[in-house]
Amino acid sequence: MQPKNTKYSKEKLPKLKFEEHLKMRPGMYIGTGSLGIINLLKGLIADCVELTESENYFFQIRLEPEQKFDLEIRTLADISKFEKSSTDKNNFKNYFLKASKVLSTEFCFNSVSSTETFLTFKLDQTILNEPVDYLELSEKILQWCYLNRNSEVLLIDRREKFLNQNYFSFPEGVKYLYNRMVRDSLGKPEFEIAFDQNLNGIDYQIFLGYRTDWYPPSVIASFANDIHTECGGSLVDGIVDGLIIGCTKYVKDNNLIDYKIKKKKFKNGLILIASVRGSEFKYGGSFKETLEEEKIKKEVKKIVKQLTIDFISNNKEKADKFLWRFDEKQLTSGMY
Structure with missing residues (x-):
């Protein structure tokens, strides 16, 4: 056969x-x-x-x-x-x-x-x-x-x-979502940064705040065009890097030797809502869970770094409440 x-x-x-x-x-x-x-x-x-x-x-x-x-x-x-x-x-x-x-x-x-x-x-x-x-x-x-x-x-x-x-x-864009998250949370943010501009043909909206009276889990939502990038990616990473660099510079310039900047402490009490809108972006994951755009990461890192330095320099009392989490002399618990 x-x-x-x-x-x-x-x-x-x-x-x-x-x-x-x-x-x-x-x-x-x-x-x-x-x-x-x-x-x-x-x-x-x-x-x-x-x-x-x-x-x-x-x-x-x-x-x-x-x-x-x-x-x-x-x-x-x-x-x-x-x-x-x-x-x-x-x-x-x-x-x-x-x-x-x-x-x-x-x-x-x-x-x-x-x-x-x-x-x-x-x-x-x-x-x-x-x-x-x-x-x-x-x-x-x-x-x-x-x-x-x-x-x-x-x-x-x-x-x-x-x-x-x-x-x-919602003419205010994703600021609506940020305001809703703040309204629903326990503890009013003392440390807040906002950026809402178009740079090089890309619309950026960044709204973040820290509840400084206690340190609950973070609330983070990021978007690229109409996509909810549920696992973050370039936009969120760039914002967090900008925060770290801005705080590190302030601590170094002011000789705060007891302050140790650690990345894990930036998530405690954080409310972050951010979006970018522009041409086609690259994504990671089967369902576009992450944004993969190095130019976005570099741009927002630069933006947030400067905004962080400006806020800390001009709002000493609020900045001290935020930076206290890095003072290893006062905050000895590894929990935070």
């Missing part, structure tokens, strides 16, 4: 178009279940922002029964580039509008003007039949809005007996 030929060639493999593959495996492109639809909705507004490059946006997302969705877009820029992405065969990066069209039984635009349009689509329930979790969608949109401070989103859910509605707008 002759053995079967198990060799494969490109010619033998079936060639599927994007539309066919998307219908077969939507989870590979947008995720599965409720989260997949949430990713689709969030991807639509993110693609619109990236393609139209306007100074501000208003989005209204309305959830209707039977997997029907209405998206209203108002902006200062021409929206036509976003509308054309549904048929653009060469753009594989901004594919969420194309995916919405492929995965829907009904799909249409109703343009009011070049800067205002309405998109209505009804998802094919044989492909995506799980209802969207409104609370989870609200959480995702909230985060997206404080990372996109020039955008407003009105979220409306008309699927239940009573209307659900939330409005999201």
Whole structure:
């Protein structure tokens, strides 16, 4: 008996178009279940922002029964580039509008003007039949809005007996999250540093504070564009290095011989919220858990070093409360 030929060639493999593959495996492109639809909705507004490059946006997302969705877009820029992405065969990066069209039984635009349009689509329930979790969608949109401070989103859910509605707008950006963390924490920060500027085409937002009355675990959140880099990376490392260098210089310049600067002590009582927004960044990990950009690390290290020196030099009483953790003569416990 002759053995079967198990060799494969490109010619033998079936060639599927994007539309066919998307219908077969939507989870590979947008995720599965409720989260997949949430990713689709969030991807639509993110693609619109990236393609139209306007100074501000208003989005209204309305959830209707039977997997029907209405998206209203108002902006200062021409929206036509976003509308054309549904048929653009060469753009594989901004594919969420194309995916919405492929995965829907009904799909249409109703343009009011070049800067205002309405998109209505009804998802094919044989492909995506799980209802969207409104609370989870609200959480995702909230985060997206404080990372996109020039955008407003009105979220409306008309699927239940009573209307659900939330409005999201955070012109202060991630400072909203920092203020929330401070408000929810025990002990008001005495040592605080803030930086909110554009340098060389990259937007930096850095907000950090130390609770100096006691030393609870740190609260750290970092973001790069719309990505939550859960394990930190270049942005967080650069900020901590800047703190260490600034404090070391101050201790050395003032001959504080009993103060020993140790990295582990910088995490105690720290509240740090930071974000960078710019061109495409490099990430580490399967799910982009870390930012891997040496230029970002160098820039924020320089920024935070100077801010640390300025704060300590100009706020002696508050600085002493913060620097006390490094005084080995007074603080003998290795716990801190």
